[in-house]
Amino acid sequence: MSDIEHAGAVAAEEIDPLALENQVCFALAVAARSVIAVYRPLLEPMGLTHPQYLVMLALWQHAPLSVKDLSGMLQLEPATLSPLLKRLESAGLVRRRRAARDERALAVMLTEEGVRLRGEALKVPPAVVERLDMDIGELRELHGALTQVIAAAKTAAHTPSSPA
Numbered sequence: 001m002s003d004i005e006h007a008g009a010v011a012a013e014e015i016d017p018l019a020l021e022n023q024v025c026f027a028l029a030v031a032a033r034s035v036i037a038v039y040r041p042l043l044e045p046m047g048l049t050h051p052q053y054l055v056m057l058a059l060w061q062h063a064p065l066s067v068k069d070l071s072g073m074l075q076l077e078p079a080t081l082s083p084l085l086k087r088l089e090s091a092g093l094v095r096r097r098r099a100a101r102d103e104r105a106l107a108v109m110l111t112e113e114g115v116r117l118r119g120e121a122l123k124v125p126p127a128v129v130e131r132l133d134m135d136i137g138e139l140r141e142l143h144g145a146l147t148q149v150i151a152a153a154k155t156a157a158h159t160p161s162s163p164a
Contacts, residue, residue: 028149038131042124046117047091051076053121055084059094060118064109066099093117 020026036050043053058073059065067085071078085108088094093114099105129136 024149035128035132038128039124042127046120051084052088053124055081055088056093056114056117056121059108059110059114060121064107067096067106067108070108088114 015022039050039053043050046053048056054074055070058070062069062073065073067078067081071081074081076084085094085096089096092111095109095111096106097109099107129139132139
């Protein structure tokens with residue numbers, strides 16, 4: 001193989017840093033949309049959207065919660081969380097009340113119907129695992145890797161850019 005042929009073979013093997021299929025952001029975006037699509041038919045009979053399901057998961061685990069704490073836990077801005085809570089309250093699943101200790105703070109608590117819905121929701125995680133047809137160990141590894149990506153991205157977002 002001549003030097004020119006060798007250089008061409010090496011260049012062909014190089015990874016294009018701008019190729020769509022090489023972008024982590026693209027893979028994460030498609031994976032998120034695809035997995036949420038798996039949840040959709042499981043949540044619809046319960047009357048929940050995926051973001052509402054995440055709110056309910058947090059409340060089933062930690063209720064009552066202040067809107068501020070719930071916002072932090074879900075990593076959502078309060079302005080994004082507020083309409084979700086309003087819809088869940090209209091559906092009779094949660095109540096929002098001024099906190100006894102601090103009248104400025106809103107507390108979110110589950111209603112009896114919200115507590116009852118947890119029983120139905122227990123069917124969701126195993127159904128998702130079954131529909132994904134992936135080993136639970138693989139999913140746990142993926143969760144761990146994604147948790148690391150989230151932490152790294154948060155750190156990077158708060159690190160000043162250095163001049164190029």
